[in-house]
Amino acid sequence: MTAAPGIREIFARFRPHLRPERAGLLVAGVLLVVAALADTAAIWMFMLITDDALAAGSLDAFWAPGAAWLGIAVVGALASFGGAYLSARAAERFLVRLRAHVFAHVQRLSPDFFARRRTGDLVARMSGDVESVERLVASGVVETGTALFGVVLYAGAALYLRWDLALLSFALAPAFWLVARKFSAGIRDASRAERAANGEIASTVAEGLSHVELVQSANQQQRQDAKLHAASMRWFRAKLVEARLSSTYAPLVTVVETVCILLVIGVGVWEISADRITIGGLMAFAAYIGYLYPPLQDLGRITMAVTAARAGAERLVELLDARPAVVDAPDGTAQLPPGGRPGRAVEFDRVAFRYPRAAEHALRDFRLAIRPGEFVLVTGPSGVGKSTLAKLLLRFYDPAAGRVLLDGADLTRLPLHVVRDQIAFVPQEADVLHGTVAENIAFGRPDATPAEVVAAAREADADEFVRALPEGYETVLGERGALLSGGQRRRIAIARAVLRRTPVLVLDEPTNGLDAESKANVVAPLRKLSRTRTTILISHDPELAELADRVVVLRGGRVAEPARPRSRVLSGELPAPAADDRPTVRLHRPWPAGLTDPLRARGGRA
Numbered sequence: 213m214t215a216a217p218g219i220r221e222i223f224a225r226f227r228p229h230l231r232p233e234r235a236g237l238l239v240a241g242v243l244l245v246v247a248a249l250a251d252t253a254a255i256w257m258f259m260l261i262t263d264d265a266l267a268a269g270s271l272d273a274f275w276a277p278g279a280a281w282l283g284i285a286v287v288g289a290l291a292s293f294g295g296a297y298l299s300a301r302a303a304e305r306f307l308v309r310l311r312a313h314v315f316a317h318v319q320r321l322s323p324d325f326f327a328r329r330r331t332g333d334l335v336a337r338m339s340g341d342v343e344s345v346e347r348l349v350a351s352g353v354v355e356t357g358t359a360l361f362g363v364v365l366y367a368g369a370a371l372y373l374r375w376d377l378a379l380l381s382f383a384l385a386p387a388f389w390l391v392a393r394k395f396s397a398g399i400r401d402a403s404r405a406e407r408a409a410n411g412e413i414a415s416t417v418a419e420g421l422s423h424v425e426l427v428q429s430a431n432q433q434q435r436q437d438a439k440l441h442a443a444s445m446r447w448f449r450a451k452l453v454e455a456r457l458s459s460t461y462a463p464l465v466t467v468v469e470t471v472c473i474l475l476v477i478g479v480g481v482w483e484i485s486a487d488r489i490t491i492g493g494l495m496a497f498a499a500y501i502g503y504l505y506p507p508l509q510d511l512g513r514i515t516m517a518v519t520a521a522r523a524g525a526e527r528l529v530e531l532l533d534a535r536p537a538v539v540d541a542p543d544g545t546a547q548l549p550p551g552g553r554p555g556r557a558v559e560f561d562r563v564a565f566r567y568p569r570a571a572e573h574a575l576r577d578f579r580l581a582i583r584p585g586e587f588v589l590v591t592g593p594s595g596v597g598k599s600t601l602a603k604l605l606l607r608f609y610d611p612a613a614g615r616v617l618l619d620g621a622d623l624t625r626l627p628l629h630v631v632r633d634q635i636a637f638v639p640q641e642a643d644v645l646h647g648t649v650a651e652n653i654a655f656g657r658p659d660a661t662p663a664e665v666v667a668a669a670r671e672a673d674a675d676e677f678v679r680a681l682p683e684g685y686e687t688v689l690g691e692r693g694a695l696l697s698g699g700q701r702r703r704i705a706i707a708r709a710v711l712r713r714t715p716v717l718v719l720d721e722p723t724n725g726l727d728a729e730s731k732a733n734v735v736a737p738l739r740k741l742s743r744t745r746t747t748i749l750i751s752h753d754p755e756l757a758e759l760a761d762r763v764v765v766l767r768g769g770r771v772a773e774p775a776r777p778r779s780r781v782l783s784g785e786l787p788a789p790a791a792d793d794r795p796t797v798r799l800h801r802p803w804p805a806g807l808t809d810p811l812r813a814r815g816g817r818a
């Protein structure tokens with residue numbers, strides 16, 4: 213493992229997020245200083261009362277310091293409350309801002325990043341690790357400042373009362389540091405192990421829950437239990453090491469403290485007998501030394517907390533250092549010609565692409581020009597690069613060579629959001645989010661009116677089954693759309709794509725794994741939809757060739773044969789819709805010649 217970032221590095225890294233809290237932290241610091249000053253003054257009043265009122269038996273000498281003590285206590289309490297509240301407020305606001313920043317960063321990383329990560333671990337980094345950075349950078353700053361001030365203040369007061377006695381009792385102060393230092397290394401290693409095990413626990417639970425059907429159907433619950441147990445035991449052992457170290461630290465510090473206090477009292481008794489100090493003076497002195505220990509202890513504890521937080525910061529910095537594979541062009545961006553036609557032209561111009569860390573190219577010298585409004589079926593054997601075309605078109609990645617063009621504009625020269633505003637994508641796994649059907653359809657356009665949502669559902673042939681759901685469009689779908697069949701989930705995904713009204717529609721295997729009837733339901737809307745936009749349909753399914761103007765067959769990352777235009781639709785020459793608008797696709801036709809030539813298999817179309 214690489215060395216954890218140093219404190220300075222961590223501060224430099226996260227300081228910008230702390231900047232808006234500077235005023236709050238400063239006021240909190242001032243109030244906590246006032247609270248410490250009030251404590252110091254209260255002890256002074258205690259000394260005056262002991263010597264002038266108690267020892268002298270004078271009630272008159274009691275009132276003035278007594279009243280002052282009360283006033284000081286009230287001011288101290290208010291300052292202490294204000295300081296604690298403001299520092300907590302600043303620290304939590306920092307936490308909220310940092311978490312938002314990390315999430316925003318992670319959301320913009322390329323799909324490839326997530327392919328190599330476990331979701332649970334990412335969740336753990338955005339919760340526990342963000343909190344440990346907050347403890348270090350925000351609350352840690354106030355605590356350290358206040359503790360340091362306390363040490364200086366109480367040591368100063370003790371020195372003022374009796375400098376010789378004070379120096380004697382300070383002689384043992386470095387022992388606090390030595391003890392804290394000794395424990396820090398062990399705490400750091402244990403914290404690293406604890407943070408990593410925490411990520412593993414979150415990952416195991418998240419994976420187990422999201423694949424619950426797979427786990428149950430394969431009878432693998434015990435294996436999942438064992439995985440969680442193993443991660444939990446690693447976490448438990450690390451926690452025990454942490455607990456052993458910190459619970460040894462506290463009693464050790466108490467022993468050092470007791471030695472100091474006994475030393476002070478022993479020498480003090482001798483001093484009183486020699487009449488060199490009053491009893492009130494000795495008690496106040498002992499109180500200052502006693503007040504000195506908590507901030508000293510705090511400094512030791514903060515040293516250990518900082519060590520632990522470095523392990524979290526290390527994991528967070530690693531996340532923040534990950535760079536998205538694509539970003540907006542730094543030297544200005546090109547303009548997309550105004551739309552208006554049915555769809556936009558899409559072109560892959562001698563594109564070569566290899567996934568990060570992959571040995572082979574997924575696409576090589578790939579050329580394909582799609583006219584505006586054209587409906588192209590992209591087919592070919594598994595793993596040949598079909599889905600990669602969609603990923604390049606959506607600019608999840610940039611090609612290593614060649615260009616992907618939208619209406620003649622190079623995608624790498626267009627702002628990323630403009631590219632994605634042009635393309636609606638229906639992925640292989642139709643995503644269903646937790647929320648109502650209406651919210652699911654409107655995901656890409658949250659401002660859509662209910663009427664627009666229903667219109668999109670109609671276009672995707674989803675309206676009828678949605679209305680049959682218990683609460684229609686207001687039916688809450690579970691995170692994975694458990695209420696819906698595979699075909700229905702796809703139609704919701706198509707409705708979502710339709711609602712975005714983009715000039716380009718890309719569908720990746722929309723009929724995969726569906727039976728004939730569900731497939732017919734998914735295919736039916738495509739014919740209508742393709743009339744008003746450029747449509748790229750990625751599929752193994754030869755029967756879908758019926759729908760397309762052109763079939764493109766891929767082999768080894770290239771177009772295997774010249775893409776042949778169909779006689780049907782070209783942009784601007786759209787035929788009148790069929791009377792009943794139903795698909796003419798024959799869904800049970802065999803695939804006579806394999807994937808090598810779907811055109812041959814397609815035959816004539818009515």
Ligand SMILES: Nc1ncnc2c1ncn2[C@@H]1O[C@H](COP(=O)(O)OP(=O)(O)OP(=O)(O)O)[C@@H](O)[C@H]1O
Nearest residue numbers: 324327567570574593594595596597598599600601
């Ligand atoms: N994230 C990735 N990292 C590395 N290699 C990848 C990644 N995604 C895909 N590949 C590889 O790139 C090649 C093309 O993959 P792609 O998903 O485009 O194929 P496909 O034709 O869509 O396959 P299928 O029909 O099975 O969906 C395959 O060899 C695949 O193993």
